[in-house]
Amino acid sequence: MFKGIVGSRWRLPIAAVSAALIFAPLIIPVFWIYILTLIFVTALLAISLNLVLGYGGIYQFHHAVFYGIGAYTTALILTKTSLPMWVGFGAGPLVAAASGLIIGWFCVRLTKLYFGMLQISLGSLVWIIVSRAYSITGGDNGIHDIPVPTLLGSSNGVYYFTLIIFMVSLVVMYLIVKSPFGCTLQATRDNPQRCEAVGINVRRHQLAAIGIAAFFAGVAGVLFVGLERSVFPGLLFWVFSLEVFVMCLLGGWFTFAGPIVGAAVVVALRTSVSIYTDYWTLVLGVILILLIFFLPEGVMGFLLKRLEPRPIEEGRPLADVAG
Amino acid sequence: MLRVEAAEKSFDGFKAVNRANLVVEEGAIVAVIGPNGAGKTTLFNLIAGIHKPDTGKILFQGENICGLAPYDICRRGIARAFQIANIFHRLTVFENVQVSVLSQQRKSGVLFRPAQNLAVEETNSILASTGLLNKARRVAGTLSHGDQRILEMAIALGSQPRLLILDEPTAGMSPEETTVTMELVKHLSQARGLTILFCEHDMDIVFSVAQSIMVMQHGQTIIQGEPEEVRQNEQVQEAYLGGALSLSKETSDA
Numbered sequence: 001m002f003k004g005i006v007g008s009r010w011r012l013p014i015a016a017v018s019a020a021l022i023f024a025p026l027i028i029p030v031f032w033i034y035i036l037t038l039i040f041v042t043a044l045l046a047i048s049l050n051l052v053l054g055y056g057g058i059y060q061f062h063h064a065v066f067y068g069i070g071a072y073t074t075a076l077i078l079t080k081t082s083l084p085m086w087v088g089f090g091a092g093p094l095v096a097a098a099s100g101l102i103i104g105w106f107c108v109r110l111t112k113l114y115f116g117m118l119q120i121s122l123g124s125l126v127w128i129i130v131s132r133a134y135s136i137t138g139g140d141n142g143i144h145d146i147p148v149p150t151l152l153g154s155s156n157g158v159y160y161f162t163l164i165i166f167m168v169s170l171v172v173m174y175l176i177v178k179s180p181f182g183c184t185l186q187a188t189r190d191n192p193q194r195c196e197a198v199g200i201n202v203r204r205h206q207l208a209a210i211g212i213a214a215f216f217a218g219v220a221g222v223l224f225v226g227l228e229r230s231v232f233p234g235l236l237f238w239v240f241s242l243e244v245f246v247m248c249l250l251g252g253w254f255t256f257a258g259p260i261v262g263a264a265v266v267v268a269l270r271t272s273v274s275i276y277t278d279y280w281t282l283v284l285g286v287i288l289i290l291l292i293f294f295l296p297e298g299v300m301g302f303l304l305k306r307l308e309p310r311p312i313e314e315g316r317p318l319a320d321v322a323g
Numbered sequence: 324m325l326r327v328e329a330a331e332k333s334f335d336g337f338k339a340v341n342r343a344n345l346v347v348e349e350g351a352i353v354a355v356i357g358p359n360g361a362g363k364t365t366l367f368n369l370i371a372g373i374h375k376p377d378t379g380k381i382l383f384q385g386e387n388i389c390g391l392a393p394y395d396i397c398r399r400g401i402a403r404a405f406q407i408a409n410i411f412h413r414l415t416v417f418e419n420v421q422v423s424v425l426s427q428q429r430k431s432g433v434l435f436r437p438a439q440n441l442a443v444e445e446t447n448s449i450l451a452s453t454g455l456l457n458k459a460r461r462v463a464g465t466l467s468h469g470d471q472r473i474l475e476m477a478i479a480l481g482s483q484p485r486l487l488i489l490d491e492p493t494a495g496m497s498p499e500e501t502t503v504t505m506e507l508v509k510h511l512s513q514a515r516g517l518t519i520l521f522c523e524h525d526m527d528i529v530f531s532v533a534q535s536i537m538v539m540q541h542g543q544t545i546i547q548g549e550p551e552e553v554r555q556n557e558q559v560q561e562a563y564l565g566g567a568l569s570l571s572k573e574t575s576d577a
Binding site: 172175176178179180181182183184186187189190191193194195196197198199200201202205208254 | 371373392393394397398402403405409410411412413414418419421422423425426427430431432433434435436437438439441478479481482
């Protein structure tokens with residue numbers, strides 16, 4: 001299944017990073033383990049957005065809404081019902097995917113910016129409902145002290161749980177990107193009209209991609225519940241979506257791993273800058289401006305260009321390029 | 324194989340296509356000619372389903388295909404190459420054609436199998452027959468204009484069409500590229516048994532390649548017939564030699 005789709009030059013770095021992450025809790029202070037876990041959660045969210053943004057060319061401005069829906073679904077099931085916990089954890093991504101399909105069903109009728117505007121509107125509708133429905137969601141206060149399995153009781157437990165789900169999700173998303181579905185999705189990004197002319201139902205393809213992206217955003221939402229044991233309307237506020245959008249741009253939205261870099265940078269910055277000032281978004285704004293001017297393809301895009309200009313030699317055998 | 328009967332299409336009151344008729348026989352190479360703005364591209368857009376005709380019929384193998392979505396028409400066996408190089412710029416040449424082949428094999432939705440191992444043979448055979456095989460790994464956006472136009476055609480071939488529609492296949496090409504491209508078109512027609520419908524400005528090409536020629540003017544069909552018959556036709560001679568003014572009078576009561 002994996003044969004040939006991860007380039008040989010990437011195997012060693014990937015193995016090294018994985019090993020470092022597995023042994024990290026032995027050497028890194030607890031606080032930074034928490035930050036690392038938060039980076040996994042956020043990176044998963046950013047990569048799920050990039051499935052539609054970078055690979056699909058779909059301006060999903062309000063992606064965090066599916067993250068929030070996933071988190072709230074799990075939180076509500078764990079606190080308001082007596083269903084087994086695994087039901088709560090499993091339902092989050094599924095409900096997120098379903099809501100992705102519902103919102104997407106309306107949005108795919110439009111393209112580009114119009115898609116984005118409608119998506120923000122529909123997403124904000126969900127946000128306003130969640131933040132006002134005090135009797136169900138706790139409104140502005142959110143839901144706190146959500147009971148989680150004892151496995152997630154320690155910071156190391158949460159870390160490993162999140163790491164495993166994060167890794168599995170990454171592999172699955174990578175397979176999707178490299179599959180015929182992913183290849184066709186990239187084609188609809190480059191030229192939707194041409195896709196229709198070769199027999200591809202572009203809207204349906206985009207809708208499926210939105211559903212998949214919403215699913216993984218939901219997975220990230222569920223992981224957030226496991227980590228923080230609380231949910232609040234800020235999770236599906238559109239400003240947070242903007243932040244996730246910036247992570248994709250920052251890391252490089254035409255690369256698979258770019259959003260991970262973007263998420264790591266943003267989370268680390270927010271954490272360290274917040275110690276000194278409340279105006280950390282100011283720093284983010286400056287970064288964004290610098291980014292647009294100097295790294296239009298993002299950090300990973302820039303590095304990849306330096307490391308390997310995309311192969312253009314003629315007659316090279318197929319099958320050894322990692323996206 | 325394809326019949327267009329009295330098709331009409333207007334944009335904001337302007338009749339881009341006005342009672343156009345066209346017959347394409349199986350296995351033939353048919354050309355549509357006419358001055359700029361005669362409605363050739365619009366007619367092709369009607370056949371390919373990009374626009375829906377206001378009135379009239381478009382029959383493909385006996386079925387009315389009016390109003391079907393472009394992807395649906397493609398699945399019935401009509402593929403179209405565009406006037407501009409309408410390709411997937413960020414994908415490799417190989418992937419450009421592969422996307423089309425995968426779509427034809429109804430594998431576009433396959434999720435968990437690496438795309439690079441699928442439809443490789445079919446894709447390579449199309450690349451080989453269009454002479455693009457040695458450029459398969461290049462990113463499509465970096466190809467020369469002529470190669471992009473040929474890739475455009477290769478993408479259309481990926482859907483294994485029975486009828487291939489080419490909209491000005493040699494526009495903007497150097498004379499050498501034009502020769503290569505038209506040889507390719509003839510070769511495809513013979514080797515793959517493709518039916519080809521194309522429009523073109525270069526009359527030398529049209530009269531040397533096409534077996535049947537349809538002439539359009541102001542959205543209307545003046546005549547369709549064999550090259551010799553078309554060459555002898557008075558209206559056609561006037562359209563190309565005489566002034567457009569005198570001709571528009573004649574065609575309006577035709």
